[in-house]
Amino acid sequence: MSVAASRLDEPLGKVLGMRTAGGLGRLGLETVEDLLRHYPRRYGSPGEMTEIGRLVPGEHVTVMAQVRTAQVRTMRSRGGAMLEAVVTDGRDTLQLTFFAKRAGVLRMHESKLVPGRAGLFTGTVGEYRGRRQLTHPDYIIVGVDAADQDEAMLEASRPIPIYPAAASVPTWRIGRSVRTVLDPLVEEDVPDPVPEEIRKERGLPTLLEALRAVHVPDDPEDWRRGRDRMRFEEALVLQTALARRRAAREALAAVPRPRAGGRLVDALDARLPFPLTGSQREVGATIAQDLAAATPMLRLLQGDVGAGKTVVALRAMLQVVDAGGQAALLAPTEVLAAQHLRTLEQLLGPLGHGGMLGGADTATRVALLTGSQGSKARRVALAEAASGAAGIVVGTHALLSEGVQFADLGLVVVDEQHRFGVEQRDALRARGAHPPHMLVMTATPIPRTVAMTVFGDLETSLLTEKPAHRAEIATHVVPADNEAWLARAWARVREEVDQGRRVYVVCPRIDADDAPEEADALAGAPESDAGGALELDDGAGEAPKAPLASVSETAVMLGERPELAGVRIGVMHGRLAPESKDAAMAAFASGEAPVLVSTTVIEVGVDVPDATMMVVLDAERFGISQLHQLRGRVGRGSLPSVCLLVSRAEEGTVGKERLDALAATTDGFELAEKDLELRREGDVLGAAQSGGRNSLRLLRVVRDAALIDEARAVARRIVDADPELHEAPALAAAIDSWLGEDREEFLERG
Numbered sequence: 001m002s003v004a005a006s007r008l009d010e011p012l013g014k015v016l017g018m019r020t021a022g023g024l025g026r027l028g029l030e031t032v033e034d035l036l037r038h039y040p041r042r043y044g045s046p047g048e049m050t051e052i053g054r055l056v057p058g059e060h061v062t063v064m065a066q067v068r069t070a071q072v073r074t075m076r077s078r079g080g081a082m083l084e085a086v087v088t089d090g091r092d093t094l095q096l097t098f099f100a101k102r103a104g105v106l107r108m109h110e111s112k113l114v115p116g117r118a119g120l121f122t123g124t125v126g127e128y129r130g131r132r133q134l135t136h137p138d139y140i141i142v143g144v145d146a147a148d149q150d151e152a153m154l155e156a157s158r159p160i161p162i163y164p165a166a167a168s169v170p171t172w173r174i175g176r177s178v179r180t181v182l183d184p185l186v187e188e189d190v191p192d193p194v195p196e197e198i199r200k201e202r203g204l205p206t207l208l209e210a211l212r213a214v215h216v217p218d219d220p221e222d223w224r225r226g227r228d229r230m231r232f233e234e235a236l237v238l239q240t241a242l243a244r245r246r247a248a249r250e251a252l253a254a255v256p257r258p259r260a261g262g263r264l265v266d267a268l269d270a271r272l273p274f275p276l277t278g279s280q281r282e283v284g285a286t287i288a289q290d291l292a293a294a295t296p297m298l299r300l301l302q303g304d305v306g307a308g309k310t311v312v313a314l315r316a317m318l319q320v321v322d323a324g325g326q327a328a329l330l331a332p333t334e335v336l337a338a339q340h341l342r343t344l345e346q347l348l349g350p351l352g353h354g355g356m357l358g359g360a361d362t363a364t365r366v367a368l369l370t371g372s373q374g375s376k377a378r379r380v381a382l383a384e385a386a387s388g389a390a391g392i393v394v395g396t397h398a399l400l401s402e403g404v405q406f407a408d409l410g411l412v413v414v415d416e417q418h419r420f421g422v423e424q425r426d427a428l429r430a431r432g433a434h435p436p437h438m439l440v441m442t443a444t445p446i447p448r449t450v451a452m453t454v455f456g457d458l459e460t461s462l463l464t465e466k467p468a469h470r471a472e473i474a475t476h477v478v479p480a481d482n483e484a485w486l487a488r489a490w491a492r493v494r495e496e497v498d499q500g501r502r503v504y505v506v507c508p509r510i511d512a513d514d515a516p517e518e519a520d521a522l523a524g525a526p527e528s529d530a531g532g533a534l535e536l537d538d539g540a541g542e543a544p545k546a547p548l549a550s551v552s553e554t555a556v557m558l559g560e561r562p563e564l565a566g567v568r569i570g571v572m573h574g575r576l577a578p579e580s581k582d583a584a585m586a587a588f589a590s591g592e593a594p595v596l597v598s599t600t601v602i603e604v605g606v607d608v609p610d611a612t613m614m615v616v617l618d619a620e621r622f623g624i625s626q627l628h629q630l631r632g633r634v635g636r637g638s639l640p641s642v643c644l645l646v647s648r649a650e651e652g653t654v655g656k657e658r659l660d661a662l663a664a665t666t667d668g669f670e671l672a673e674k675d676l677e678l679r680r681e682g683d684v685l686g687a688a689q690s691g692g693r694n695s696l697r698l699l700r701v702v703r704d705a706a707l708i709d710e711a712r713a714v715a716r717r718i719v720d721a722d723p724e725l726h727e728a729p730a731l732a733a734a735i736d737s738w739l740g741e742d743r744e745e746f747l748e749r750g
């Protein structure tokens with residue numbers, strides 16, 4: 001760290017004593033800063049000041065009273081211990097009750113609730129054997145927790161911070177520890193990552209002020225102000241880290257590969273069997289420009305499956321070949337690499353037959369390098385890569401780490417893998433004096449907000465248009481308990497069949513007694529706790545669990561439906577033997593068994609152009625992206641198609657909202673945004689965001705998109721003016737501590 005060791009770095013043991021520090025350690029809190037950054041999860045409201053005589057059960061109140069008695073007892077019947085205290089306001093009495101597993105835990109209360117002492121007691125009024133009582137009240141004892149009665153009143157009127165706690169460390173003890181470390185701090189102790197100039201510009205409190213506001217708020221307005229500043233700080237730290245990375249990359253010199261000449265690109269365009277879509281042209285022009293620059297391109301190209309990314313990549317690769325360089329195309333698996341080779345060769349035709357009989361005179365060659373190929377083929381490919389005879393080399397990531405030599409590698413295209421790690425990038429940099437340009441392609445929709453947060457240092461392009469004329473898919477949500485609608489749905493299935501078309505019926509399970517093994521984990525899994533958040537989200541409100549439709553039961557049920565009399569029904573699931581699977585698919589494709597009841601095994605790779613209808617049972621059990629993929633099995637031909645989502649999800653639940661989103665659009669990116677919105681925040685960035693020391697605590701990529709955008713602009717300004725952050729040492733230090741070892745990889749994705 002470039003900042004002199006500050007009080008924030010002090011170990012908690014030194015400040016709070018080993019015992020308390022030990023408990024906090026179990027929450028992962030080691031230093032003063034850790035504890036101060038352990039923000040309240042939410043705030044309890046202070047109770048209304050009331051006289052004891054007027055207490056009404058169920059009300060949340062605060063009473064000013066004097067302790068009359070306090071006693072710890074062990075409970076023979078229930079085990080454990082309790083502390084009973086009686087307090088009085090001079091006229092009436094009120095009982096306070098605390099329970100604990102061991103009497104020792106209650107001694108702290110006993111030592112403070114000394115008869116004769118006065119205090120403020122806050123809690124919800126309960127009744128026990130006809131007497132009013134407060135169970136586990138919060139309290140402030142005058143002379144102990146507050147200097148005098150006025151201070152006690154002030155304390156009692158504050159919102160009560162409620163911390164993410166553990167059984168061993170209750171929230172009140174965390175609160176007390178926070179006060180112990182926070183109260184003595186002065187501005188000089190708390191270096192602020194947000195530079196003063198930016199703070200003034202945005203009217204933000206200092207870090208110390210914000211910490212006070214968050215931990216010891218006078219009123220709700222106070223903690224909101226503190227929280228907003230913390231959010232901005234998080235966004236700024238992250239975006240500054242990304243801006244520096246970007247600046248560092250831009251400082252590297254790449255070899256410009258301008259479009260000049262463009263013989264292969266033009267020849268390819270001339271022989272393409274289809275016109276490029278507007279989207280492909282636009283993105284192509286942007287990439288062409290990037291490649292012509294002397295700074296290395298790092299661009300993420302997103303486009304739904306079938307958007308036509310391969311052609312865009314090929315045109316970029318040919319531009320580099322035209323300019324005298326080579327390109328590598330990396331696929332996630334060997335099978336896909338081999339498939340790419342075939343596709344490229346087909347698109348190139350004679351343009352890919354360089355040096356061969358019948359090859360065009362401008363032609364280049366495409367080489368394939370995989371781990372499983374024979375040693376002779378491999379030797380040839382290696383030689384072609386090293387000599388430059390192969391303008392394009394296709395392979396898996398291993399291609400970069402295996403010390404494959406290129407004559408002049410100018411562009412690396414990474415297909416379908418947006419997790420392109422540090423090692424790979426380092427391997428690339430180590431390849432030569434000049435890092436190659438890089439194009440990363442993905443069909444997994446990464447919403448803009450996430451791309452900005454996680455991939456803030458790379459440029460993104462989107463292929464919005466789909467090339468082939470795709471048929472419309474109408475999607476409807478059908479309530480599972482509406483027999484009339486269901487009958488109509490099965491009648492519709494019959495109509496499709498009678499017109500010679502095919503229908504999928506998708507179920508979440510195979511047999512009646514199966515777990516829903518195939519359902520998307522997102523749909524049914526318990527939501528993870530985002531931790532450290534200042535707000536509690538409401539529960540997702542999933543539909544109550546009723547028996548889920550299974551393939552075997554549904555096939556029998558459909559066989560008995562009058563609407564489907566005489567229609568052959570096939571079944572398909574992952575447990576069938578390969579021959580049975582093939583037979584089922586063949587019977588379905590040929591129309592012999594035009595209705596196929598299946599699990600989600602049909603999600604990928606199944607292509608039956610005559611399939612025009614899909615019925616998904618218990619649709620709320622599946623995640624948005626999974627349903628989107630499933631739905632992609634219909635509407636593949638030119639016939640308009642329909643998708644029915646049968647569901648028990650109640651109006652107003654997240655499950656229902658997911659289905660409504662699917663009914664509203666077939667745009668994969670829009671759906672991904674919606675998905676993100678509906679998910680609990682902790683899932684968004686995976687482990688990177690949930691818990692851990694150096695994680696995003698308050699920032700949420702969807703909710704805070706605008707804030708992240710602003711922080712990004714501010715970050716670029718800061719880095720442009722002061723790349724080494726000499727003027728902002730606390731910001732530099734925050735980045736260092738945020739970028740723990742593991743965080744580095746998180747940033748390097750892409």
Ligand code: ADP
Nearest residue numbers: 274275276277305306307308309310311467468
């Ligand atoms: P993806 O983006 O999923 O990688 P592909 O590049 O594999 O998509 O393209 C899907 C199909 O669309 C391929 O058969 C490809 O030849 C075809 N295609 C690409 N661009 C166009 C276009 N402009 N017009 C018609 N078909 C196209």
Ligand code: MG
Nearest residue numbers: 306309310415
């Ligand atoms: Mg592809």
